[in-house]
Amino acid sequence: xxxxxxxxxxxxxxxxxxxxxxxxxxxxxxxxxxxxxxxxxxxxxxxxxxxxxxxxxxxxxxxxxxxxxxxxxxxxxxxxxxxxxxxxxxxxxxxxxxxxxxxxxxxxxxxxxxxxxxxxxxxxxxxxxxxxxxxxxxxxxxxxxxxxxxxxxxxxxxxxxxxxxxxxxxxxxxxxxxxxxxxxxxxxxxxxxxxxxxxxxxxxxxxxxxxxxxxxxxxxxxxxxxxxxxxxxxxxxxxxxxxxxxxxxxxxxxxxx
Amino acid sequence: xxxxxxxxxxxxxxxxxxxxxxxxxxxxxxxxxxxxxxxxxxxxxxxxxxxxxxxxxxxxxxxxxxxxxxxxxxxxxxxxxxxxxxxxxxxxxxxxxxxxxxxxxxxxxxxxxxxxxxxxxxxxxxxxxxxxxxxxxxxxxxxxxxxxxxxxxxxxxxxxxxxxxxxxxxxxxxxxxxxxxxxxxxxxxxxxxxxxxxxxxxxxxxxxxxxxxxxxxxxxxxxxxxxxxxxxxxxxxxxxxxxxxxxxxxxxxxxxxxxxxxxxxxxxxxxxxxxxxxxxxxxxxxxxxxxxxxxxxxxxxxxxx
Numbered sequence: 001x002x003x004x005x006x007x008x009x010x011x012x013x014x015x016x017x018x019x020x021x022x023x024x025x026x027x028x029x030x031x032x033x034x035x036x037x038x039x040x041x042x043x044x045x046x047x048x049x050x051x052x053x054x055x056x057x058x059x060x061x062x063x064x065x066x067x068x069x070x071x072x073x074x075x076x077x078x079x080x081x082x083x084x085x086x087x088x089x090x091x092x093x094x095x096x097x098x099x100x101x102x103x104x105x106x107x108x109x110x111x112x113x114x115x116x117x118x119x120x121x122x123x124x125x126x127x128x129x130x131x132x133x134x135x136x137x138x139x140x141x142x143x144x145x146x147x148x149x150x151x152x153x154x155x156x157x158x159x160x161x162x163x164x165x166x167x168x169x170x171x172x173x174x175x176x177x178x179x180x181x182x183x184x185x186x187x188x189x190x191x192x193x194x195x196x197x198x199x200x201x202x203x204x205x206x207x208x209x210x211x212x213x214x215x216x217x218x219x220x221x222x223x224x225x226x227x228x229x230x231x232x233x234x235x236x237x238x239x240x241x242x243x244x245x246x247x248x249x250x251x252x253x254x255x256x257x
Numbered sequence: 258x259x260x261x262x263x264x265x266x267x268x269x270x271x272x273x274x275x276x277x278x279x280x281x282x283x284x285x286x287x288x289x290x291x292x293x294x295x296x297x298x299x300x301x302x303x304x305x306x307x308x309x310x311x312x313x314x315x316x317x318x319x320x321x322x323x324x325x326x327x328x329x330x331x332x333x334x335x336x337x338x339x340x341x342x343x344x345x346x347x348x349x350x351x352x353x354x355x356x357x358x359x360x361x362x363x364x365x366x367x368x369x370x371x372x373x374x375x376x377x378x379x380x381x382x383x384x385x386x387x388x389x390x391x392x393x394x395x396x397x398x399x400x401x402x403x404x405x406x407x408x409x410x411x412x413x414x415x416x417x418x419x420x421x422x423x424x425x426x427x428x429x430x431x432x433x434x435x436x437x438x439x440x441x442x443x444x445x446x447x448x449x450x451x452x453x454x455x456x457x458x459x460x461x462x463x464x465x466x467x468x469x470x471x472x473x474x475x476x477x478x479x480x481x482x483x484x485x486x487x488x489x490x491x492x493x494x495x496x497x498x499x500x501x502x503x504x505x506x507x508x509x510x511x512x513x514x515x516x517x518x519x520x521x522x523x524x525x526x527x528x529x530x531x532x533x534x535x536x537x538x539x540x541x542x543x544x545x546x547x548x549x550x551x552x553x554x555x556x557x558x559x560x561x562x
Contacts, residue, residue, distance in 0.1 A: 001330060005363025012360025012369075019353070091344035095405075098308045098338050099361035100330040257270065257311050 001100050009101045010109050017113025021079055021120075028079070029121055032071045036125045039067050040132045043189060054191050055222040064129050065143075065216040066188030069150060071125040073183060073208065074175070076118035076151035080110050080158035081171045088162065093255060103249035107159060107242065114155025115148065122147055135219075142227065143218030149234045150211040154179075156241035163245075163254040187212045192224045207237055258286045258321065260335075260413045260444035261307060266316035268302050268468075276302040278468035279316075284446055284461070286321070286412070289439045291459035291476070292448045295557055299468040300448045301341060304417055308338045321412055334362065337411035339402045341418045347391035351382060354390060355405050362409035369408065376404040379434065396427040403431070407438070414438065415446045420454060432458060452549040456480070462549075466557050481521075482552060487545040488525075490515040493538035502531040516545065 001009065021028040044060030051059045087093035096106050129135055137143055157174075165171045186208030192200050203209050210230040217223035223230070248254065261284040268277040277299045284290045294300045305311030307318050309325060309332075318325045323332035345354045352373055359369035377383040380400040385393060393401060399419055406414060416435070420428040428451075435458065439445050449455055455462065456476065463473040472479065495512035505528055508516045519525060529539060 001363055008363050008365055009361050012357050015360075016349075016353070016357050023348075087346070090346060091340075091342065092346045094310055094338075094340065094344045095358055096361060097310055098333060098336065099358070100333040100363070101361050102330070252312050256309075257305070 001102065001105075006102070006105055009099070010105055010112070013096070013101075013106070013109030014112045014116070017079070017083060017110065018116050020083060021113070021117045028075070028117060029124055032075055032121045033124045033128050036067050036071055037128050037131075039063075040129060044132055054194075055220075057220060057222070061133050061220070062191075062216075063189055064133055064135065065219045066186075066212045068122055068125050068129065069147070069208075069212050069215050070183050070188055072118040072122040072147055072151050073154045073179065073211070075121040076114040076154040077158040077161075077175060077179060079117040080114040080155045081162045081165070081175075083113060084110055084159055084162035085165050085168070085171050088165075088255060089168075097255065104246055106249060107156075107245050110159055111152055111155040114158060115151040118151030118155070119147065122151075137219050138221035139218045141218075143215055145231070146211060146214035146218050146234075149231070149238065150215075153207075153211075153234060153238050153241065156238065156245055159245050160241065160248065163248045165254075182206050182208050187224060207233065210234055259319065260284045260286045260288065260321060261446065262317075262319040263303070263307070264317045266303060266306060266318065267314045268299075268306065268311065269314045276468055277306075277314075277316075279470075280465060280468065281470050282463055282473065284413075284444060286444055287439075287442060288444055288461050289435075289459045290444070290446045291455035291462040292446055292465065293452070293455060293462060293553060294448075294465035298465045300465055301417055303465065304338070304415055304446075304448070308336055308415065309333060334409070335412045337406035337409065337414045339399075339406045339414070339416040339419050341421065343398050343402070345390055345398075345401065345405065347389070349390055350387050351377065351390055351393070351401055352386040354401065355408050358405045359408040364409060372408045372410070373404070376407050380404050381430075396423045399423055400427075400431070403434075411443070413444045413446065417448050418450065419447070420449065420451060428454070452553055456549040464553065464556055472556060476549075479552060480549065485518050485520050486551075487516060487518050488542050489545050490517060490532075490539045491541045493540045496537060500532060500535050500537055502528065502535075505531075 040060065044063060048059035048063070053059070054062045084093070126135070161171060161174050185203065186206050187203065192203045192209065195203065210225055210233045213223040213225040214227060214230040214234065217227045217230075261282060263280055263282040266277050266280040269275050280299060280303055282292075282303070292300050292303070302311055306313045307320065307325070309329060320332035321335045323335065325332045355373040355377065356366070356369040359372055360366070364372065373386075374383065377386055380403060382397060382400055382404060385397065390398065390401065403416070403419065420431055423431070432454065435445060447455065447459060459476055461474070462476050462479055464471050489510070492513045492515065496509070499507050499509045499515070504523065506518050510516055517528065519528065532539060
């Protein structure tokens, strides 16, 4: 395919993905906004008002970046895993497989769909947060980059999950037993400096820690992790997952017999 | 130029099931080609490999000269596929399904819309363009898959049992449509269990059985191999006993119906004359079973012995 044709193919897939999650926005966008509102009310207002400041910020201000990022992570992942698995399940993935679209473009198309939903939900949660905090962003581009890279990373993870999934149960196991614990232990609701040294070191193997701190740095200007290290680690994970996704599609694992 | 050239195609699935054990096919460009075989013979696997939905174990496949191992994208661009089972998103509107497919082939939105309009109108689906695919009837869903397969105007259209479960009226209109597409230059490969369909539409035929090609020839020359045809004669008036005519074996099914075997050396006109001399007039007649079906059954059964 020529470059212009590749662009058309990519935008067709992206448009299809955006239409898909916007058509069912009550299931895809609204729940995150409601859940995160509850987080702000319960953890931010009710419990947070009883807690001390962290790094000089009120507790509710401190957890806003983590809550936004949690919504981005969950929704980027959920979008790709459910869309790709549905395509496999209903066999309309064959529409893509028989077309001349290269495999890397199929990955980029699905990932872009995940990024679109992650971004839309992230914006919705950010708007909700305005009801609870006076939001100020210290470094806009760091914040945007952190959200963008995080949604790419978890869209890729969702794609890999969908490739291996054989039933709808398989697409809920990873979010429930891996993603949620990692998110909660990634410093969304606390600073890792509050942990004993051993657990601080254990936390360093959790990739979500770097993403939460990157966004926290962008929004509040404070981070438990060096921002350059955080960004490099996120990019490293993206490169590894993209390469693995491409390998899976090239080999036809889970999609070709 | 061959639209599709397959040599020694082998497919062994995980677990050791040998679906294909050396399929060879030559489909000339512009042809209307029938690919027949009993269930499990390997037709869908062959099509799956040609369209890159199935990984092959061995052999070569060329689509209009493009080897799928070396020029996969170019080979894919030449093919439109109408699969056996519905494989579109049931929760998308009809026009989006067709336009998205056009997009995957690199057609811009404006061209995609024009093509979608053209083929949806030709297949009488334009009025349903905004309807969710799941709301279509079975026949409409089949036609939607044809429109989707044609939207990038492929040089080779492969239809895997496109008229399965479709009523006779829609089936005949689909035949007419496919004839027209073929006359306009699109090569068509058709797999079907309706052998009348293959006989009516196709100029060449290949029969696959047990993962191997057991016949590949012109439809006419294949039909010439039929040694004996059985006809049913519907008589103007009832007869009380079976007429005796030298050289022919006649059987009486009821008062006004005779069954007769006619060999390839015998002539029906002689038989009609002989019946006329006995005062028996034939009102109408038909083949007892489809000619291709008789050949097909004998070949497949022969291959299994």
